Amino acid sequence: xxxxxxxxxxxxxxxxxxxxxxxxxxxxxxxxxxxxxxxxxxxxxxxxxxxxxxxxxxxxxxxxxxxxxxxxxxxxxxxxxxxxxxxxxxxxxxxxxxxxxxxxxxxxxxxxxxxxxxxxxxxxxxxxxxxxxxxxxxxxxxxxxxxxxxxxxxxxxxxxxxxxxxxxxxxxxxxxxxxxxxxxxxxxxxxxxxxxxxxxxxxxxxxxxxxxxxxxxxxxxxxxxxxxxxxxxxxxxxxxxxxxxxxxxxxxxxxxxxxxxxxxxxxxxxxxxxxxxxxxxxxxx
Amino acid sequence: xxxxxxxxxxxxxxxxxxxxxxxxxxxxxxxxxxxxxxxxxxxxxxxxxxxxxxxxxxxxxxxxxxxxxxxxxxxxxxxxxxxxxxxxxxxxxxxxxxxxxxxxxxxxxxxxxxxxxxxxxxxxxxxxxxxxxxxxxxxxxxxxxxxxxxxxxxxxxxxxxxxxxxxxxxxxxxxxxxxxxxxxxxxxxxxxxxxxxxxxxxxxxxxxxxxxxxxxxxxxxxxxxxxxxxxxxxxxxxxxxxxxxxxxxxxxxxxxxxxxxxxxxxxxxxxxxx
Amino acid sequence: xxxxxxxxxxxxxxxxxxxxxxxxxxxxxxxxxxxxxxxxxxxxxxxxxxxxxxxxxxxxxxxxxxxxxxxxxxxxxxxxxxxxxxxxxxxxxxxxxxxxxxxxxxxxxxxxxxxxxxxxxxxxxxxxxxxxxxxxxxxxxxxxxxxxxxxxxxxxxxxxxxxxxxxxxxxxxxxxxxxxxxxxxxxxxxxxxxxxxxxxxxxxxxxxxxxxxxxxxxxxxxxxxxxxxxxxxxxxxxxxxxxxxxxxxxxxxxxxxxxxxxxxxxxxxxxxxxxxxxxxxxxxxxxxxxxxxxxxxxxxxxxxxxxxxxxxxxxxxxxxxxxxxxxxxxxxxxxxxxxxxxxxxxx
Numbered sequence: 001x002x003x004x005x006x007x008x009x010x011x012x013x014x015x016x017x018x019x020x021x022x023x024x025x026x027x028x029x030x031x032x033x034x035x036x037x038x039x040x041x042x043x044x045x046x047x048x049x050x051x052x053x054x055x056x057x058x059x060x061x062x063x064x065x066x067x068x069x070x071x072x073x074x075x076x077x078x079x080x081x082x083x084x085x086x087x088x089x090x091x092x093x094x095x096x097x098x099x100x101x102x103x104x105x106x107x108x109x110x111x112x113x114x115x116x117x118x119x120x121x122x123x124x125x126x127x128x129x130x131x132x133x134x135x136x137x138x139x140x141x142x143x144x145x146x147x148x149x150x151x152x153x154x155x156x157x158x159x160x161x162x163x164x165x166x167x168x169x170x171x172x173x174x175x176x177x178x179x180x181x182x183x184x185x186x187x188x189x190x191x192x193x194x195x196x197x198x199x200x201x202x203x204x205x206x207x208x209x210x211x212x213x214x215x216x217x218x219x220x221x222x223x224x225x226x227x228x229x230x231x232x233x234x235x236x237x238x239x240x241x242x243x244x245x246x247x248x249x250x251x252x253x254x255x256x257x258x259x260x261x262x263x264x265x266x267x268x269x270x271x272x273x274x275x276x277x278x279x280x281x282x283x284x285x
Numbered sequence: 286x287x288x289x290x291x292x293x294x295x296x297x298x299x300x301x302x303x304x305x306x307x308x309x310x311x312x313x314x315x316x317x318x319x320x321x322x323x324x325x326x327x328x329x330x331x332x333x334x335x336x337x338x339x340x341x342x343x344x345x346x347x348x349x350x351x352x353x354x355x356x357x358x359x360x361x362x363x364x365x366x367x368x369x370x371x372x373x374x375x376x377x378x379x380x381x382x383x384x385x386x387x388x389x390x391x392x393x394x395x396x397x398x399x400x401x402x403x404x405x406x407x408x409x410x411x412x413x414x415x416x417x418x419x420x421x422x423x424x425x426x427x428x429x430x431x432x433x434x435x436x437x438x439x440x441x442x443x444x445x446x447x448x449x450x451x452x453x454x455x456x457x458x459x460x461x462x463x464x465x466x467x468x469x470x471x472x473x474x475x476x477x478x479x480x481x482x483x484x485x486x487x488x489x490x491x492x493x494x495x496x497x498x499x500x501x502x503x504x505x506x507x508x509x510x511x512x513x514x515x516x517x518x519x520x521x522x523x524x525x526x527x528x529x530x531x532x533x534x535x536x537x538x539x540x541x542x543x544x545x546x547x548x549x550x551x552x553x554x555x556x557x558x559x
Numbered sequence: 560x561x562x563x564x565x566x567x568x569x570x571x572x573x574x575x576x577x578x579x580x581x582x583x584x585x586x587x588x589x590x591x592x593x594x595x596x597x598x599x600x601x602x603x604x605x606x607x608x609x610x611x612x613x614x615x616x617x618x619x620x621x622x623x624x625x626x627x628x629x630x631x632x633x634x635x636x637x638x639x640x641x642x643x644x645x646x647x648x649x650x651x652x653x654x655x656x657x658x659x660x661x662x663x664x665x666x667x668x669x670x671x672x673x674x675x676x677x678x679x680x681x682x683x684x685x686x687x688x689x690x691x692x693x694x695x696x697x698x699x700x701x702x703x704x705x706x707x708x709x710x711x712x713x714x715x716x717x718x719x720x721x722x723x724x725x726x727x728x729x730x731x732x733x734x735x736x737x738x739x740x741x742x743x744x745x746x747x748x749x750x751x752x753x754x755x756x757x758x759x760x761x762x763x764x765x766x767x768x769x770x771x772x773x774x775x776x777x778x779x780x781x782x783x784x785x786x787x788x789x790x791x792x793x794x795x796x797x798x799x800x801x802x803x804x805x806x807x808x809x810x811x812x813x814x815x816x817x818x819x820x821x822x823x824x825x826x827x828x829x830x831x832x833x834x835x836x837x838x839x840x841x842x843x844x845x846x847x848x849x850x851x852x853x854x855x856x857x858x859x860x861x862x863x864x865x866x867x868x869x870x871x872x873x874x875x876x877x878x879x880x881x882x883x884x885x886x887x888x889x890x891x892x893x894x895x896x897x898x899x900x901x902x903x904x905x906x
Contacts, residue, residue, distance in 0.1 A: 003382060003384075004384070007382050010375060010377055011375050011379075011390065013371045013375070014371045014372060014394075014434060017371060018397060018431075019393070021405075021427065021430065021431050022397045022405055024412055025407070025409035026404070026408055027408065028411045028412055029404070029405065029408030032411060039415065087301055087302060087305070091573070092298050092302055094303070095302070098309070101305075101306060101310065103539055106539075107532070107536065107538060108313070108532050108535060109491070109509065109531065109532070109535075110492070111494060111512060111531075112313070112316065112512070112528050112531060112532055115512070115516045115528055116311075116313055116314075116315060116528075118516070119316065120311065126315055129330050130330065133328065133330055140327055161309075161312055182648065184608070184611070184640065185640070186659070186663070187632075187633040188611045188612075188613065188636075188638060188640045189639060189707065189711055190634045190663045190711055191660075199659070199662075203648075204648075204650070214399070215399060218399045218400065219401060222400070222403050222404060224403055224494060224495040225513060228513075229513065229516060229517065239403040239495070242407065243403065243495070243498075243499070246410075254407075257407055258407055261407045262404070264401060264404040268399050268404060272399050272400075275395070276395075
């Protein structure tokens with residue numbers, strides 16, 4: 001068997017599944033978003049769904065909210081993850097425990113984290129009770145709205161909780177493979193501790209941080225169950241809105257749901273481009 | 286270690302370590318407490334009464350939690366098995382060969398890792414509508430392959446990239462058949478990758494929500510769907526018990542594989558989706 | 560100009576029972592170029608990191624001109640360390656790398672540019688400032704690393720295996736560059752190496768560390784002529800060791816008596832001499848002539864190695880191939896060992 005045939009045979013089943021399911025789903029979604037579906041007699045594609053989606057204020061607000069959720073969660077998680085990795089790189093009492101909790105946290109599904117955040121931060125949750133105990137609030141309504149709130153604070157807290165370990169472990173591994181010698185050089189050339197971090201370690205870590213953040217951004221932009229559980233009704237996060245439109249009794253709303261799915265896909269395509277740029281750079285260095 | 290750390294820096298490090306530990310455990314605590322609570326109302330800091338009722342209910346035959354648990358295990362096992370079956374050969378092709386179009390193939394495999402499920406599952410639902418896979422366990426297993434398979438391929442291509450093909454040539458030249466070579470030489474060498482990749486693929490499938498919700502159409506109720514329903518219906522004690530059951534496999538898998546879980550291994554990439 | 564003194568320096572890493580460096584003391588005079596020579600893992604790099612302030616010693620002291628620097632932070636010590644693999648910052652250009660230390664000191668940009676250009680000219684890399692380190696050869700990277708270190712005008716320069724990553728023909732070029740820059744700027748310099756040739760070629764003085772202890776600290780030629788013990792002689796390629804007794808300017812071996820130089824110690828000991836100091840004479844008139852049998856002859860191109868049997872002992876010699884062209888294995892031959900090349904070690 002020649003190498004060429006062997007490669008085709010090895011790859012065929014996997015590519016079949018990915019192309020049919022993933023790209024098939026994407027293409028069918030794209031077609032339906034253009035109201036084009038020959039099987040059910042729709043043969044004239046049009047931009048109706050996009051027109052009604054883009055002129056809808058709810059979509060506009062929902063997009064902004066989702067972008068805010070994804071961007072804020074990613075930035076906060078990345079910054080704190082770098083801090084946590086700096087911490088975990090040194091020996092200190094309890095390092096093994098933090099390391100274990102980091103890994104444990106990776107295996108806990110987002111949904112469980114979201115329920116935990118709900119029980120902690122809702123207006124009758126543990127923190128509200130603590131505030132009442134200390135006499136800081138008179139009743140649940142006095143506690144700041146962190147769940148179902150317009151700024152999606154609860155959702156962001158959940159993502160930060162879950163993504164710090166994810167980015168943190170990737171950054172930590174990067175730090176370990178970079179070693180401390182580059183910083184040693186910088187220190188001996190006269191850089192302070194902060195300068196050695198700012199001008200030497202951080203630029204070396206950046207490609208790894210960026211490729212991890214891009215995965216986090218794409219995930220947080222497209223996740224359904226967390227905003228469905230912790231988010232406000234209006235405006236809802238884009239995946240929640242798309243799901244609602246898709247399952248609407250009015251079947252005419254389905255192309256609009258597809259159009260929203262395509263918007264999410266396009267945004268993830270941008271993320272893929274960034275990911276490829278930085279993951280390649282990481283390999284090259 | 287770079288020089289001497291001052292007292293301030295050391296104390297800051299210990300304080301932030303403590304803060305981090307508390308922060309990582311905190312969201313799981315109320316779930317655990319709720320599962321043993323009998324009535325725990327505002328403004329009590331701890332339950333007024335402790336009880337095993339939620340656990341009794343969750344573990345009873347009538348509640349459907351156990352059925353859902355077995356169903357979820359079955360779906361995740363099937364998705365994992367299929368991912369291994371299809372992903373190992375593909376990983377071999379990507380890890381051991383250079384060929385024209387390899388960049389494109391890698392892009393096709395990377396795309397499902399980054400593009401969220403919601404973006405494709407609506408289209409998949411439309412396809413499955415015509416081949417009658419919606420609302421079936423088979424349909425759910427197939428749709429779970431979208432996140433698990435690319436992940437398995439990425440892990441295996443990393444394993445095969447470090448595999449020395451000369452071992453196989455040596456075995457063949459010593460008279461082993463192609464199958465025996467695979468069974469006695471290749472398989473033992475790649476087994477650690479299959480085990481770790483498979484366990485994590487299991488977790489990826491285990492944590493799927495929206496794919497199951499849409500393709501299962503409410504007929505295929507896996508554990509996360511059940512958990513979500515209880516969480517939104519205000520039955521916090523039962524939610525707590527199901528939540529504890531739901532995170533158990535992850536904890537067990539972690540204990541089995543902790544040393545593979547450094548960020549250096551490609552395996553961690555899959556956790557972006559759990 | 561800075562006099563560096565290392566006093567009983569010891570480092571035991573946490574979690575390890577054996578010290579990585581045990582009780583090292585060393586004086587490096589102002590402007591001197593000293594080498595720390597020893598096999599891999601003997602604590603050389605650890606020593607440099609402690610001098611640079613990148614690692615804290617378990618005990619002992621490091622002083623510059625009599626003042627302890629252990630409490631100085633690395634960036635204030637005036638010590639620059641050049642690592643073996645250069646560690647140029649990969650995302651910075653050559654000029655940014657060289658100017659790094661000045662930027663950290665908040666020197667203004669125009670001055671940085673000027674001094675970087677001067678420095679690049681000094682290390683013979685003019686005009687390469689815009690390149691990325693990955694576009695340079697190993698030798699060029701080494702020179703950038705050197706320029707990056709020298710531009711901050713350190714009091715003390717530390718070099719980790721400065722010649723070992725270079726090809727043979729680049730080694731002498733780099734050696735000349737390091738020596739000339741070091742002497743011109745008068746920087747007290749310490750480098751570490753596992754390669755005795757590198758130490759001999761570059762250093763004014765060599766400190767040899769074996770088995771975790773400093774054996775000898777002398778100028779390079781002394782290690783060949785007057786090693787302190789057998790291990791030191793072996794490290795420098797010594798092969799001839801004859802046991803016997805030194806009395807009254809003579810050494811009594813199992814096969815006869817040899818004349819010694821006047822500064823040799825007396826009593827039982829081991830006689831050593833360099834293989835390259837042996838002459839194959841044919842005559843019997845020279846002092847210390849020995850009649851030996853040729854056991855083995857290995858032609859190595861520019862030299863020939865001989866193994867000779869005298870009684871129950873063997874003597875190894877390295878000679879010019881032309882001198883022994885007609886000599887056959889098994890043949891007997893007269894060899895002479897000049898008295899001044901003999902040295903007695905305590906056994």
